[in-house]
Amino acid sequence: MKTIASILTVAALAASLGTASAQPRTPAPAPAAPAGPVLEDFVPSTKNQPQQQYPMVNSQGYVRFCIDAPDAKSVVVTLGLGGSGGTVLSKGEDGKWWGTTAGPMDEGFHYYHLIIDGGVFNDPGTNNYYGSTRWESGVEVPAHDAAFYAERNIPHGKVEQILFWSPSTNCLRRAFVYTPPTYNPKSGKKYPVLYLQHGWGEDETAWSVQGHANLIMDNLIADGKIDPFIIVMTYGMTNEFGRGMGLRNWSPDAFQTVLVDELVPFVDSHYKTYKDKNHRAMAGLSMGGMETHSITLARPETFGWWGLLSGGTYRPDEIKTEVKGIFMSCGSKENAAGVTKAGEDLRAAGYNAVDYISEGTAHEFLTWRRSLYQMAQMLFK
Amino acid sequence: MKTIASILTVAALAASLGTASAQPRTPAPAPAAPAGPVLEDFVPSTKNQPQQQYPMVNSQGYVRFCIDAPDAKSVVVTLGLGGSGGTVLSKGEDGKWWGTTAGPMDEGFHYYHLIIDGGVFNDPGTNNYYGSTRWESGVEVPAHDAAFYAERNIPHGKVEQILFWSPSTNCLRRAFVYTPPTYNPKSGKKYPVLYLQHGWGEDETAWSVQGHANLIMDNLIADGKIDPFIIVMTYGMTNEFGRGMGLRNWSPDAFQTVLVDELVPFVDSHYKTYKDKNHRAMAGLSMGGMETHSITLARPETFGWWGLLSGGTYRPDEIKTEVKGIFMSCGSKENAAGVTKAGEDLRAAGYNAVDYISEGTAHEFLTWRRSLYQMAQMLFK
Numbered sequence: 001m002k003t004i005a006s007i008l009t010v011a012a013l014a015a016s017l018g019t020a021s022a023q024p025r026t027p028a029p030a031p032a033a034p035a036g037p038v039l040e041d042f043v044p045s046t047k048n049q050p051q052q053q054y055p056m057v058n059s060q061g062y063v064r065f066c067i068d069a070p071d072a073k074s075v076v077v078t079l080g081l082g083g084s085g086g087t088v089l090s091k092g093e094d095g096k097w098w099g100t101t102a103g104p105m106d107e108g109f110h111y112y113h114l115i116i117d118g119g120v121f122n123d124p125g126t127n128n129y130y131g132s133t134r135w136e137s138g139v140e141v142p143a144h145d146a147a148f149y150a151e152r153n154i155p156h157g158k159v160e161q162i163l164f165w166s167p168s169t170n171c172l173r174r175a176f177v178y179t180p181p182t183y184n185p186k187s188g189k190k191y192p193v194l195y196l197q198h199g200w201g202e203d204e205t206a207w208s209v210q211g212h213a214n215l216i217m218d219n220l221i222a223d224g225k226i227d228p229f230i231i232v233m234t235y236g237m238t239n240e241f242g243r244g245m246g247l248r249n250w251s252p253d254a255f256q257t258v259l260v261d262e263l264v265p266f267v268d269s270h271y272k273t274y275k276d277k278n279h280r281a282m283a284g285l286s287m288g289g290m291e292t293h294s295i296t297l298a299r300p301e302t303f304g305w306w307g308l309l310s311g312g313t314y315r316p317d318e319i320k321t322e323v324k325g326i327f328m329s330c331g332s333k334e335n336a337a338g339v340t341k342a343g344e345d346l347r348a349a350g351y352n353a354v355d356y357i358s359e360g361t362a363h364e365f366l367t368w369r370r371s372l373y374q375m376a377q378m379l380f381k
Numbered sequence: 382m383k384t385i386a387s388i389l390t391v392a393a394l395a396a397s398l399g400t401a402s403a404q405p406r407t408p409a410p411a412p413a414a415p416a417g418p419v420l421e422d423f424v425p426s427t428k429n430q431p432q433q434q435y436p437m438v439n440s441q442g443y444v445r446f447c448i449d450a451p452d453a454k455s456v457v458v459t460l461g462l463g464g465s466g467g468t469v470l471s472k473g474e475d476g477k478w479w480g481t482t483a484g485p486m487d488e489g490f491h492y493y494h495l496i497i498d499g500g501v502f503n504d505p506g507t508n509n510y511y512g513s514t515r516w517e518s519g520v521e522v523p524a525h526d527a528a529f530y531a532e533r534n535i536p537h538g539k540v541e542q543i544l545f546w547s548p549s550t551n552c553l554r555r556a557f558v559y560t561p562p563t564y565n566p567k568s569g570k571k572y573p574v575l576y577l578q579h580g581w582g583e584d585e586t587a588w589s590v591q592g593h594a595n596l597i598m599d600n601l602i603a604d605g606k607i608d609p610f611i612i613v614m615t616y617g618m619t620n621e622f623g624r625g626m627g628l629r630n631w632s633p634d635a636f637q638t639v640l641v642d643e644l645v646p647f648v649d650s651h652y653k654t655y656k657d658k659n660h661r662a663m664a665g666l667s668m669g670g671m672e673t674h675s676i677t678l679a680r681p682e683t684f685g686w687w688g689l690l691s692g693g694t695y696r697p698d699e700i701k702t703e704v705k706g707i708f709m710s711c712g713s714k715e716n717a718a719g720v721t722k723a724g725e726d727l728r729a730a731g732y733n734a735v736d737y738i739s740e741g742t743a744h745e746f747l748t749w750r751r752s753l754y755q756m757a758q759m760l761f762k
Binding site: 049050051067068069070071072073074114116117118119120121122124127128133134135151152153156158159160161162163164165171172184185186208214 | 430431432448449450451452453454455495497498499500501502503505508509514515516532533534537539540541542543544545546552553565566567589595
């Protein structure tokens with residue numbers, strides 16, 4: 001069984017190839033702070049807990065924090081301009097700890113946590129999001145193009161939690177299944193399926209919570225931009241002890257067995273799906289892209305559509321079987337040139353390949369929301 | 382529109398009547414610590430984040446905490462023996478903060494948080510659970526009867542997240558729908574529906590996360606103890622601004638409109654349900670019981686089965702219409718005599734009423750897991 005060491009080797013390989021790193025949240029190059037004043041139009045982040053005012057975000061993308069810990073010696077927020085090491089808060093006259101990022105943050109969602117007196121804690125103002133193998137704090141800097149995942153008064157699909165017994169890991173495992181609003185098991189209509197993986201340190205909640213995958217699909221369908229399909233999201237950091245043990249003994253082989261030999265048959269027997277590879281896709285972000293790369297090449301009879309979102313690239317010479325389509329993407333602050341070049345190489349070799357660069361974003365979730373929006377319009381056509 | 386003041390009046394009324402308080406987490410009377418030594422057989426709580434060792438629980442029910450915040454002046458855990466005010470941690474030679482509850486905690490799930498240098502934060506060792514209008518830390522003291530919500534290799538139902546547009550609150554609202562493993566929209570079979578409400582400060586995630594409602598149902602069905610039914614769980618602290626605003630402007634009238642006039646029709650049009658009151662139940666825990674009490678009496682044409690779980694009682698003289706069955710429960714450390722008396726009074730007046738006391742538990746989730754297990758065996762029969 002492969003160990004985490006081999007995964008890190010793959011990550012190192014990906015980095016050496018100039019593709020996206022498997023480690024999320026690599027700091028982006030520090031942008032220059034704008035010359036003008038910080039505008040005092042701060043409003044609560046949309047990711048805050050009910051009734052919580054802080055953190056706040058202003059129209060320029062600055063984030064302001066306020067932490068109540070009157071007797072603390074030191075409060076640092078890990079979110080800040082790239083290379084800054086975060087944002088050091090200062091104690092105000094009201095006894096609370098205050099601070100604002102030194103410049104605007106990239107649009108979209110950011111994970112972070114607090115370091116209080118040397119310990120790692122969450123900001124009690126925000127909801128929690130599983131990232132970096134822990135439940136993290138999160139803040140949303142509104143994106144100018146956020147309408148594609150807005151909550152609208154349109155028909156909405158479901159996100160269904162399913163539990164399936166996994167013989168290979170001897171435990172009950174969880175997946176979330178997005179079914180489109182038109183999904184109706186009573187009719188004869190069948191749907192294609194996308195198996196969509198989270199990144200390192202995240203879990204099966206990521207795509208439908210911080211990723212808004214269901215809202216992206218609902219909006220695409222309501223606007224007539226895609227034919228509906230199902231999305232299945234499960235935990236990709238599999239090992240012999242099941243989902244509670246994280247990276248220890250993690251292996252792509254173990255996950256391949258769970259996904260291809262256990263979950264795919266479960267989904268095909270419980271949902272109205274097409275059961276052939278031409279109606280089945282696998283894609284993933286970051287480490288999920290690495291898993292996709294490995295599993296689609298190893299089990300080409302299962303998946304006909306492949307997607308790598310900030311998760312590396314395919315080379316024409318490593319593809320040994322027919323593939324219906326390949327999608328590759330990353331943020332403009334990642335290795336965009338590598339993704340663009342890989343797309344050109346694949347198309348030159350005759351493959352149906354699309355490459356997409358998310359403008360102004362790094363290895364974070366706005367890149368992947370936008371990537372799903374683009375990829376969904378390519379799949380199964 | 383009624384305000385929170387009127388709710389608190391209802392809570393005060395419930396308290397004055399000797400029924401269960403609407404405020405969760407009232408400290409139970411302090412039990413005497415056992416005379417013997419604390420057994421050193423601590424294991425990680427099942428509610429811990431992946432790979433986290435602390436908090437730990439021993440076979441006697443003691444909980445041990447370890448918090449890493451080397452420069453902190455003070456770390457207090459709000460969980461401890463009733464009346465103790467929590468557990469004060471002490472700095473160890475390793476620089477970490479350590480402490481063990483002064484005695485065994487009740488079996489089951491407990492919310493808590495940390496107070497670090499005067500500020501409120503979560504234990505980074507545990508998962509987060511929405512309670513007390515914030516995402517809280519949680520720990521599980523294994524119950525001797527935990528088998529009824531164990532994860533077994535049996536057919537499992539789904540927990541489906543649905544989004545429905547609410548005209549009265551002008552926003553998209555969320556509910557979770559448990560469908561049993563046999564649920565099959567293709568067949569002609571219809572199912573009864575239980576609308577099941579969380580308590581004050583909790584939300585629509587509570588029953589399927591800390592409550593294990595889906596596992597309780599899966600096990601009851603697999604063991605042939607009940608005929609399957611659907612459970613719908615939505616957010617009960619409704620107001621004009623939607624779910625993000627918490628208690629402000631909260632009113633039972635607003636929730637009654639969302640539940641009875643918006644969600645029930647949505648569920649009946651999207652699921653294979655019986656649409657008559659005799660196949661529809663409403664129940665809730667704590668504040669959700671108060672909502673149930675108010676809404677079932679106000680809208681008796683909608684619900685034929687009523688359940689109050691640590692949420693007060695019905696009196697025969699306030700029931701003006703036909704009701705198929707009434708379930709009332711609480712923990713033995715709550716006002717058990719009041720619930721038992723109410724059951725006797727209702728049966729004496731000719732009603733089909735069941736009262737249930739959860740042995741050895743207070744106003745906490747093991748009481749409500751057990752109550753659901755009991756109530757499910759009464760409903761729709």
